[in-house]
Amino acid sequence: xxxxxxxxxxxxxxxxxxVLAIVVVLSGIYWYVATEKFSDTKDRKADYTVNAIDFIRxxxxxxxxxxxxYKDKIITVNGIVSxxxxxxxxxxIKMMDTVSKSIIIFTFxxxxxxxxxxxxxxxxxxxxxxxxxxxxxxxxxxxxxxxKRSALNK
Amino acid sequence: MKKFILFxxxxxxxxxxxxQKKTTTSAIVRFDxxxxxxxxxxxxxxxxxxxxxxxxxxxxxxxTVKNFSFSNPMMQDHFxxxxxxxxxxxxxxxxxxxxxxxxxVNFAKEGVYQVNTEGALTIxxxxxxxxxPATITVKGSSILAVAxxxxxxxxxxxxxxxxxxxxxxxxxxxxVSAELK
Numbered sequence: 001x002x003x004x005x006x007x008x009x010x011x012x013x014x015x016x017x018x019v020l021a022i023v024v025v026l027s028g029i030y031w032y033v034a035t036e037k038f039s040d041t042k043d044r045k046a047d048y049t050v051n052a053i054d055f056i057r058x059x060x061x062x063x064x065x066x067x068x069x070y071k072d073k074i075i076t077v078n079g080i081v082s083x084x085x086x087x088x089x090x091x092x093i094k095m096m097d098t099v100s101k102s103i104i105i106f107t108f109x110x111x112x113x114x115x116x117x118x119x120x121x122x123x124x125x126x127x128x129x130x131x132x133x134x135x136x137x138x139x140x141x142x143x144x145x146x147x148k149r150s151a152l153n154k
Numbered sequence: 155m156k157k158f159i160l161f162x163x164x165x166x167x168x169x170x171x172x173x174q175k176k177t178t179t180s181a182i183v184r185f186d187x188x189x190x191x192x193x194x195x196x197x198x199x200x201x202x203x204x205x206x207x208x209x210x211x212x213x214x215x216x217x218t219v220k221n222f223s224f225s226n227p228m229m230q231d232h233f234x235x236x237x238x239x240x241x242x243x244x245x246x247x248x249x250x251x252x253x254x255x256x257x258x259v260n261f262a263k264e265g266v267y268q269v270n271t272e273g274a275l276t277i278x279x280x281x282x283x284x285x286x287p288a289t290i291t292v293k294g295s296s297i298l299a300v301a302x303x304x305x306x307x308x309x310x311x312x313x314x315x316x317x318x319x320x321x322x323x324x325x326x327x328x329x330v331s332a333e334l335k
Contacts, residue, residue: 033228034194067245087180087200088331094179105179107200107223132220135245139205139214144179146201146221 038130041109042151044074046128052079052095056102059134059143067134076128076153077104081121091116093127093150102143106150115152126153174209176297181332183217183247187307192321194229197222204332206297208261211253213271213299215330216246237314239278248276249284259290266291271301277310297334304328 048070055077058066082096087107093116095104106127108115119125129150137144181204187195200223203216219241224230234241251273253259259267267290275284288301304325307317316322 034226036227037225038227038230071242085178085180086333088182090200092180092201103179105201107221133218133241133245135216135218137203137216138248139203139216140177140179144201144203144218146218148221148223 038109038149040111040151041074041128041130041149042112044128046076047073049076049078052077052104053097056097056100056104056143056145059145060100060102063134063136063143070131070134073131074128075131075147076126077106077147078126079104079124081119081123081125083121084116084119093119093125100142101140102145104145104147106147109149109151112151118152127151128153175205175207176334177203177205178332178334179203181215181330181334183215183222184329184331185222185326186329187322187326189320189323191319192316194224194226195316195322195326197224197229197233199223202330202332204299204334206299206332206334208297211256213249213251213253213273215249215332217248219245219247238312244278250274251284253288253290259292261292261297264292264294275305277305278312280310282309295335299330299332299334301330302327 055075058069077095079095081093082098082103083094085092085094085105090108090113092108093106096102106129127147127150129147132146132148134143134145136142180200181202182198182200183202184198185196189195199217199221201218201221203214205214206212219239220234222233224233233239236243251271254270254272256269258269269288269290270285271288272283272285274281276282282305284303284305286301286303288299291298291300304327306325307313307322308324314322317324
């Protein structure tokens with residue numbers, strides 16, 4: 001009997017080690033995913049490069065189609081700054097279609113928060129950001145397209 | 155001459171009406187659903203549309219759900235996913251309400267005023283009554299409106315294992331700040 005038990009022990013030990021290894025690996029993966037931060041938008045490749053007015057017109061033509069097309073994409077938008085708007089201690093940059101009054105509005109990534117201060121209304125700029133969504137605002141009665149984690153292209 | 159006076163009157167009245175409504179596209183909404191187990195469920199949205207009518211006291215807010223920004227990609231995905239806010243189906247949070255004690259604030263005089271508000275908050279297609287105090291600061295032609303309150307996620311049909319497991323609080327704190335011009 002003791003010899004049979006001795007024969008079983010190596011298998012038990014191997015199973016325990018394997019389970020422990022799996023737990024360690026899964027824990028490591030979970031820790032990595034849970035503590036991951038977004039990479040710098042400046043270093044990310046843009047999925048699309050668009051002109052601000054043409055971009056707005058896509059949403060005015062078919063909001064759902066445009067939202068599906070650009071969902072979760074990194075987009076470079078070229079256009080004219082219509083307004084720099086304060087959001088607490090930070091600044092958002094807006095581009096507007098002067099005909100429809102529809103707007104694109106960019107919030108900036110933490111490491112790029114000072115960049116809106118380097119531009120003014122009327123400047124031609126290129127901004128890369130993470131597309132959020134385009135909605136029709138019942139309050140303003142225009143299309144508003146949101147970007148987050150943006151950075152100025154220089 | 156009469157037509158000219160009439161024209162000037164119409165322009166003056168129209169300008170007056172427009173001056174009563176103040177708006178911003180950069181209001182901020184912050185929510186904090188963190189717990190002692192997990193301090194990550196918190197985010198802010200800095201492109202919230204807000205409007206106030208200084209004559210009637212009406213208030214309105216509109217937030218694009220996908221523009222709530224998290225620091226962690228996994229949390230960003232979960233927040234917008236079908237099990238949570240389902241932002242593809244419900245792209246905005248909205249609020250429509252009023253200052254219930256309008257006489258407590260003088261929009262023509264600089265100062266800090268405490269008011270009460272009541273309205274309807276709609277999240278994930280579910281509308282709930284929201285009553286909360288707010289602070290109105292009048293400075294020049296600007297109005298700063300700030301409110302802090304909590305909501306019950308279950309009231310909006312938002313449930314799930316992270317809430318049951320204590321990683322997301324059942325009643326997140328919300329801070330709203332809007333500088334309207």
